[in-house]
Amino acid sequence: MTTMAPDAGTQDDAAYEAQFNAAVAAEERIEPRDWMPDAYRASLVRQIAQHAHSEIIGMQPEANWITRAPSLRRKAILMAKVQDEAGHGLYLYSAAETLGTSRDELLDRLHAGRQKYSSIFNYPTLTWADVGAIGWLVDGAAITNQVPLCRCSYGPYARAMVRICKEESFHQRQGYELLLALSKGTEAQHAMAQDAVNRWWWPSLMMFGPPDDESAHSAQSMAWRIKRHSNDELRQRFVDICVPQAESLGLTLPDPDLTWDEERGHYAFGPIDWDEFREVLRGNGPCNEQRINQRRTAHEEGAWVREAATAYATKQAERSRHGYRAPQDQQQGDTQEEDIA
Numbered sequence: 647m648t649t650m651a652p653d654a655g656t657q658d659d660a661a662y663e664a665q666f667n668a669a670v671a672a673e674e675r676i677e678p679r680d681w682m683p684d685a686y687r688a689s690l691v692r693q694i695a696q697h698a699h700s701e702i703i704g705m706q707p708e709a710n711w712i713t714r715a716p717s718l719r720r721k722a723i724l725m726a727k728v729q730d731e732a733g734h735g736l737y738l739y740s741a742a743e744t745l746g747t748s749r750d751e752l753l754d755r756l757h758a759g760r761q762k763y764s765s766i767f768n769y770p771t772l773t774w775a776d777v778g779a780i781g782w783l784v785d786g787a788a789i790t791n792q793v794p795l796c797r798c799s800y801g802p803y804a805r806a807m808v809r810i811c812k813e814e815s816f817h818q819r820q821g822y823e824l825l826l827a828l829s830k831g832t833e834a835q836h837a838m839a840q841d842a843v844n845r846w847w848w849p850s851l852m853m854f855g856p857p858d859d860e861s862a863h864s865a866q867s868m869a870w871r872i873k874r875h876s877n878d879e880l881r882q883r884f885v886d887i888c889v890p891q892a893e894s895l896g897l898t899l900p901d902p903d904l905t906w907d908e909e910r911g912h913y914a915f916g917p918i919d920w921d922e923f924r925e926v927l928r929g930n931g932p933c934n935e936q937r938i939n940q941r942r943t944a945h946e947e948g949a950w951v952r953e954a955a956t957a958y959a960t961k962q963a964e965r966s967r968h969g970y971r972a973p974q975d976q977q978q979g980d981t982q983e984e985d986i987a
Contacts, residue, residue, distance in 0.1 A: 670871050675801040678744040686870055689863065690800055691745050692761075693872065695752045698738035699763035703937050705731045707771040708780060716774060723820055724777060730813045737810060741802040757942050765923060766853050768931030775828055775835075775842035781821015782895075783843070783850040783888070789814050790884045791854060799871035822891065829896045836896070843892070844900040851915075852923045854881040860920075885913050 662681040669676065676682055705728050712728065715721035739749040755761040766784055771777065793811050798804040828839035855861055855877040867873040875883075885904075892899050903916030925931065 670799050673797075673871070674799075675804065676799050677801045685866075686872075687745050689867060689870070689872065690803065691742055691747050691752075692863075693867070694738055694742040694745075694803055695747075695755070695761050696763060698735045698742065698752065699756045699761060700767065701731050701735035701738060703763045703941060704767045704784075706937055706940055707767060707769070707933075708777055710771050711774060711777050714774070720824075727781075727817050727820065730817065734810045734813070737806040738803075741800075741806045744802045753945060757938070757945065759929070759938070762927065764853055765926040765931065766849050768926050768934045768937060769845070769849055770933055772845075773838050773842060775825065775838040776846070778821045778824030778828060778839065779842035779846040781817050781819075782825055782891070783821075783846050784853070785814050785818040785821060786888065787850045787853045787884050789818055790887065791880050794874035794880075795872075797871075797874060803872075822895070825895055825897070839895075840897055843897050847900050848918060848922075851881055851884070851918055852920075852926075854878075854884070856920065856923070882912055885915050889913050 663683060666676070666680070666682060666686075669680075676686075708724060709728050712721060712724050715724055739752060742752060743749060752761065756763070766787075771780070789811060792807055792814065795807040796804055796811060798807065825839050825843070828835040830836075855864065858864060858876045858878045861877055864873065864876055868876065889899065889904065901916045903914065905914050907914045926934065929935070
C-alpha cells in the first residue's frame with residue numbers, strides 16, 4: 647500500500663480511515679509512511695514491544711546453563727540459540743521504531759515495569775532438561791503463535807517474523823532432540839526429562855494469553871489483521887501438535903483430562919490455572935524480580951558501549967559530510983584508478 651501519505655488538508659481522517667480499512671480488508675500491507683489510526687499504531691507498539699522484550703528477557707533462563715552444558719556440542723548449540731534470541735529482539739525493536747517509538751523509550755518502559763514480557767520467562771530452569779523443554783514447548787508455542795504473524799497487516803512486523811520463525815523452528819527441533827536423547831537415556835535422565843515437561847507444560851499453554859472472552863485486545867487485533875487467530879484457537883492447535891510428539895518422545899503430558907474428542911476432531915484438555923497466570927503477570931512469579939533486575943543491570947553496565955557506538959557513528963557522519971576518506975579507503979581508490987588507467 648503506497649497511496650496513503652498523511653498529507654494534512656487533502657483528506658479528512660474519515661476518508662483516510664476508510665482507505666485504511668479497505669486496504670486491510672484487501673490483505674494489503676500497511677507501511678510506515680501510510681496513514682493509520684492512532685489505536686492501530688498503539689496496538690502494534692504494545693504487541694511488538696512485548697514480543698521484543700520477551701526475546702531479550704528470554705535469553706536469561708537458558709543462558710543460565712551455558713557454562714554447565716554437558717558437552718562442547720551442547721554448549722555451542724545453546725550459545726547460538728541465545729545469540730539468535732538477541733537478534734530477534736533487535737529485529738523487533740527496529741520494527742517498533744518504524745512506528746515512531748524509539749528503542750530507548752521501549753526499554754525505559756520495560757525497566758520501569760510499564761510494559762510486559764511473556765509470563766513464561768518468569769519460571770526457573772532447574773535442570774539441564776529444562777533447556778530441552780523450553781526448546782520443545784516454549785519455542786513450539788512461540789512458533790504456533792508467530793507463524794500467522796508473517797501475514798500481519800503491518801509490513802515491517804510481518805517481514806521481521808519471517809526470519810524469526812525460521813530460527814525459532816530450528817530452536818524447537820533442537821529442544822525436541824535434546825529431550826529425546828534424555829528420554830532414551832538412563833532411568834535418571836528419563837525422569838529428569840519428564841520432570842521438566844511436567845513443570846513447563848501448563849505455563850506453555852498460558853503463553854497464548856487469557857481465554858478469548860477475557861482477552862482485552864484479541865478481537866480488535868484480529869479485525870485489523872494484526873493477529874489471524876484467537877488465543878484459544880492457537881492454544882488448541884498447539885495441544886493437537888504436542889500430543890503425538892510427546893508419544894514419540896516417550897514422555898507423558900501432565901494432564902489427566904487430556905483425551906481425543908472424536909466429535910470436535912481435537913484433543914480436549916484440562917482447566918488452566920488462570921489465577922497463577924494473573925499472579926505472574928502482576929510480578930509475583932518465581933523469577934519476576936530476578937529477571938527484571940538482571941535486565942536493568944545489563945542495560946546500565948552496557949551504557950558505555952552505546953555511548954561509544956553513538957560517538958563513533960557521529961564522528962563518521964561528520965567526516966563523510968566533509969569529504970574525508972580514511973587512508974585505507976584512499977589507497978583502495980588509488981588502486982582502482984590505476985586499474986582503470
